[in-house]
Amino acid sequence: MNKLKKRLLSVLLLFGLMAGTVCGCGSESSKSPNGKLYVYNWGEYIDEDVIQEFEEETGIDVIYDMFETNEIMFAKLAQDTSAYDVVCPSDYMIQKLIQNDMLRELNFDNIPNSKNIGEQYFVQSRDFDPENKYSVPYCWGTVGILYNKTMVNDTVDSWDILWDSKYNGSILMQDSVRDAMMVALLKNGYSLNTTDPGEIRVATDDLITQKPLVQAYVVDQVRDKMIGGEAALGVIYSGEAIYTARENPDLVYVVPKEGTNVWIDSWVITKGSKNAENAEKWIDFMCRGDIALKNFEYITYSTPNDVAKENIEDEDIKNSKVAFPDLSSFPTESYKYLGEAGDRLYNDAWMEVKSADY
Amino acid sequence: MKLFKSKRQAGLIASPYMAWAFIFIVVPLCMVIYYGFTDSAGRFTFDNVATIMKPGYFKALVRSIELALISTLVCFILSYPLGMILAGMKLKKNAYIVTLFILPMWMNFLLRTLTWMTLLEGKGVINTVLEFFHLPTISIINTPSAIVLGMVYNFLPFMILPIYNALNRIDENVINAARDLGANTLQTFLRIILPLSLPGILSGITMVFIPALTTFAISTMLGGSKILLIGNIIEQEFTQLYDWHLGSGLSIVLMIFILINMIVEAIYDSEGGMRR
Numbered sequence: 001m002n003k004l005k006k007r008l009l010s011v012l013l014l015f016g017l018m019a020g021t022v023c024g025c026g027s028e029s030s031k032s033p034n035g036k037l038y039v040y041n042w043g044e045y046i047d048e049d050v051i052q053e054f055e056e057e058t059g060i061d062v063i064y065d066m067f068e069t070n071e072i073m074f075a076k077l078a079q080d081t082s083a084y085d086v087v088c089p090s091d092y093m094i095q096k097l098i099q100n101d102m103l104r105e106l107n108f109d110n111i112p113n114s115k116n117i118g119e120q121y122f123v124q125s126r127d128f129d130p131e132n133k134y135s136v137p138y139c140w141g142t143v144g145i146l147y148n149k150t151m152v153n154d155t156v157d158s159w160d161i162l163w164d165s166k167y168n169g170s171i172l173m174q175d176s177v178r179d180a181m182m183v184a185l186l187k188n189g190y191s192l193n194t195t196d197p198g199e200i201r202v203a204t205d206d207l208i209t210q211k212p213l214v215q216a217y218v219v220d221q222v223r224d225k226m227i228g229g230e231a232a233l234g235v236i237y238s239g240e241a242i243y244t245a246r247e248n249p250d251l252v253y254v255v256p257k258e259g260t261n262v263w264i265d266s267w268v269i270t271k272g273s274k275n276a277e278n279a280e281k282w283i284d285f286m287c288r289g290d291i292a293l294k295n296f297e298y299i300t301y302s303t304p305n306d307v308a309k310e311n312i313e314d315e316d317i318k319n320s321k322v323a324f325p326d327l328s329s330f331p332t333e334s335y336k337y338l339g340e341a342g343d344r345l346y347n348d349a350w351m352e353v354k355s356a357d358y
Numbered sequence: 359m360k361l362f363k364s365k366r367q368a369g370l371i372a373s374p375y376m377a378w379a380f381i382f383i384v385v386p387l388c389m390v391i392y393y394g395f396t397d398s399a400g401r402f403t404f405d406n407v408a409t410i411m412k413p414g415y416f417k418a419l420v421r422s423i424e425l426a427l428i429s430t431l432v433c434f435i436l437s438y439p440l441g442m443i444l445a446g447m448k449l450k451k452n453a454y455i456v457t458l459f460i461l462p463m464w465m466n467f468l469l470r471t472l473t474w475m476t477l478l479e480g481k482g483v484i485n486t487v488l489e490f491f492h493l494p495t496i497s498i499i500n501t502p503s504a505i506v507l508g509m510v511y512n513f514l515p516f517m518i519l520p521i522y523n524a525l526n527r528i529d530e531n532v533i534n535a536a537r538d539l540g541a542n543t544l545q546t547f548l549r550i551i552l553p554l555s556l557p558g559i560l561s562g563i564t565m566v567f568i569p570a571l572t573t574f575a576i577s578t579m580l581g582g583s584k585i586l587l588i589g590n591i592i593e594q595e596f597t598q599l600y601d602w603h604l605g606s607g608l609s610i611v612l613m614i615f616i617l618i619n620m621i622v623e624a625i626y627d628s629e630g631g632m633r634r
Contacts, residue, residue, distance in 0.1 A: 075600040169497075175583045177598075216500050216582025230480050347599050355414035355586045358501075 034059040037278040040076070040084040042265070043068055043220050045139070047298035054285050060278050068219050069176040077102060082272030086279040090265050092178070092335035094135050095128035097268065099337065103134045104269045110280040111136060113287035121304035125264060127334055135266035136283050139301040141238035142262055142325060142332070143179060144255040146222070148248075151232035159187040159256045162233060163206070168213045172225060172234035175217035177350040178335055179261075180207060183235060186258045192333050195342045204349040208356040217354070226251055237263075239301025241322045253322050259331030264304070390613075393606035406607020415591060415608070422587040423615070425502060426570035429509035433517040433566045434559070436510070441521035441555075445528075455522065459515040471508055471579050478504055478580070500582035508576040509566075516565035524558025525551070560623045568616050588612060 039051075043066040051062050065084070067073040070093040076083060081102050089097065097103050108114055114136050121137040129135045147156050151170065154161060162171055162183065174180050182192045184203035194200065215231050222234040227247045236244075241253035267286060269279045285291055289307030296303040296312070302323050303309060312318040338346065397403045409415055444455055462470065477483045478499040485495040498504045528551060536546045574589035583590075588608065595605030 069598065071598040071600075075597050078600050211584065214582075214584060216584060218583065228479075228481060351591070351594075352414050354583070355418050355591070358584045 034061075035275055035278055036061045036063060037086065037275050037282055038084045039064045039282065040073060040087040041066055042088060045088065045265075045299055045301070047295050050285075050291055050294055053291070054282065058278075058281055058285075060275075060281065062282075071177065077270060080272065081270040082274055084270055085273040085275045086267055086269055086282050088138055088265050088267055090263050090335065091125075091128040092337045094266060094268055095337035098129065098134055102271050104271050104273060104276060105133045106136065106269060106283070107280060110277070111284045111287065113284045113289075116287050116289055116292070116305050116307045118304050118306045121264060124262075124334075125266065127336070129266075135268050136287060137264050137266045137304040138286060139239060139299070140262070140264040140304055141302045142255050142260045143174075143182065143235065143237055144241075144253055144260055145233055146226050146236040146241065146244060146251055146253050147233045148226065148229060148231075148250050149252055150250050151229075156233070156252070156254050157257050159183050159258055162235070163187075163210050163213070165213060167232050169215050170232035171210075171214050172222045172231045173210075173214050173217050174222070174235045175219050177346050179235065180217070180353070181346055181349065182261050182335075183207075184210075186256070186260070189258065192261055193336045193338060195338055195345060197345065200345055200349050204352055207353040211353065211356050211358055237301070238322060238325070239299060242300040242317060242320065255325065255330050257330060259333065262327060262332040262334050264334075390606045390609050393602045394610040395607070397603055406604050407610055408607075409604060410608060410611045414586075415588075418586045418591050419588045419611070421502075421585070422571055422589065425505055425509065425587065426567050429506050429513065429570045430517075430563055430567045432506065432510050433514050434562065436514065437517040437521050437562065438559075440518060441525050441558075442551075444522050445525035456519065459518055463515060467512060468575060468579075471512065471576055474504070474508055474511065475499065475579050478507075499580065500584055502581070502585060504580040505577050505585060505587075508580040509570045509573065512576065513566040513569055516569070517562040520558040520561040520565065521555060522558075524555040528554045557627060560626055564619055564623055567619060571615065572612060 037060050039062055041064070045066075046064075051064055054060070055062055067076070070089050073087065073089055074093060074096065077087065077097070078100075094103070117137050121140065122132050124140075125132060125135055125137060145156055145159070145161070152161075152167070154164070154166075161167070162173070173183070178192075181200075181203055184206040185192050185194060185199065187206065188199070188202055190196075190199045190203065216225075218225065222236045223240050223244055225231050226234050226236070227244055229248070229250075236253070238253065238255075241251075244251045245253070267283045269276055269283075273279055286295070287305065289305060289311065292303050292305035292308035293311050296305075296308055300323070309318070309324070317323055394406050395402055395404070397405065410419060475482075478496070479485070480495075480497060480499065482499070488495050498507070532554070533546060533550055536550045541549065572589045574587060574593040577585055577587045577590055581587075588611075592605050592608050592612070595601045595608065
């Protein structure tokens with residue numbers, strides 16, 4: 001028994017070590033005359049120089065962390081909303097955060113630069129933030145198919161092509177529940193916010209049928225894999241289109257005719273924020289025309305900032321239909337928070353897809 | 359020689375470790391058990407643990423056990439002959455050998471696995487080299503084979519070191535005696551060397567099987583998130599779905615398998631001890 005105990009201990013210690021290697025948490029400590037600010041943003045979603053500029057101008061020490069999906073972000077905040085001050089989730093997740101009373105109302109007097117954000121984006125935001133009290137738009141875009149024209153000879157204009165067995169092993173799907181389900185729902189002509197179990201069933205079965213053709217389910221890696229020519233077709237956010245085409249001219253971005261999800265990612269301040277004033281300074285800084293332009297040039301995600309858009313030097317990009325699409329040219333819908341029961345339906349369906357045979 | 363003057367002194371010196379073990383092992387374990395057997399309203403339930411019987415979850419568990427067993431077997435097949443060779447070399451300084459196998463572990467585990475991703479990709483390093491020599495290319499990335507490869511690569515040292523230690527400790531005279539008494543090479547191996555190295559083999563198996571059974575990083579990276587292991591499901595419950603109750607329930611199921619593994623090992627160990 002003693003031996004067993006010892007072994008148990010050693011095994012647990014081993015786990016401890018492994019966990020230690022997996023979670024390489026880092027934080028910077030430095031001078032912070034004006035306090036700290038904990039920022040939680042998507043991966044590769046800012047020009048890192050901007051963070052430094054903010055620190056230099058305001059004397060605020062920024063601790064910057066990144067997440068890969070809205071769901072990961074939510075799980076982290078649900079444990080402790082004071083873990084971060086300012087966060088950049090998407091529309092439906094902001095709705096969920098508001099409903100769970102996890103956000104703090106913004107004081108727009110402290111965010112004068114929010115006037116640079118186009119009025120239509122605040123109007124659009126009312127879908128999830130009805131009184132525009134909690135959020136300031138940061139980036140927006142669509143979801144579509146990125147394909148390599150040297151590897152795909154068909155016309156890519158429909159989500160159906162992602163089920164074409166010709167491209168077996170060359171398809172990249174999004175590894176996040178709403179984006180993956182969205183593809184299958186739209187393919188069948190359903191709403192991407194459906195909570196009809198029958199429609200979700202059809203979409204789930206479609207994704208299971210598709211699974212053997214899929215090379216991998218990834219999020220941020222779609223970009224690098226497509227640039228490297230690892231795959232022929234990938235589901236990707238519109239913001240990556242300019243960057244990927246710049247790195248590999250064979251890559252083309254299309255919004256399928258069945259339509260797409262139009263999304264907005266916005267800055268919000270958490271309910272438990274201990275540095276709310278600094279957080280408002282951050283949001284204001286992000287809304288500054290020159291800063292928004294700098295971010296746009298670096299991350300190439302469509303900016304809702306009118307001043308920044310006016311000042312884009314490259315005429316091709318300024319008039320690009322990919323960066324600033326005409327939303328009336330294809331059907332669009334935005335994600336909505338579906339409530340706990342709806343979330344459960346989607347999560348169960350997604351779990352079924354992920355554990356299906358490959 | 360007695361290291362400590364009294365039991366009390368020994369206890370005093372051990373207390374920081376005990377505190378550590380209590381805070382970081384016992385308390386989390388209790389939390390997992392609490393969450394695992396309650397629902398979101400705090401009522402007692404078996405549902406979380408029973409979820410393992412649902413088709414998708416059960417499939418993932420079976421798949422995890424399969425891959426972990428294969429990895430353990432491959433590690434054993436690779437390690438045992440190597441252990442014998444190393445023990446046979448009679449190196450004066452064992453430290454070098456140990457360092458040799460610990461060396462790759464100085465690099466972050468995730469980085470090493472990420473490297474395999476780059477190596478194995480369709481247009482990765484290995485295939486580029488193969489193509490250059492007009493050899494057929496390999497495509498094992500995002501398949502179970504790639505996951506097994508990743509597990510074997512990462513956990514091999516955990517198998518080699520205990521086996522090497524066990525073999526190294528075998529008294530040369532015992533082997534010579536067997537030879538003198540007429541045992542041939544095979545007999546010596548089967549009846550002397552193998553039984554005497556059994557403790558090393560058993561701890562090697564535990565050290566490989568358990569991390570292989572519970573991994574989620576390797577399967578995510580080398581399986582392209584297509585191949586869901588039970589570790590991935592638990593990770594998702596915690597990080598993506600925010601369902602601590604279900605995640606803990608499934609962890610308890612996994613812990614049962616780990617306990618079975620350790621009990622089996624403890625039984626073998628004590629039997630071996632008695633025979634000696």
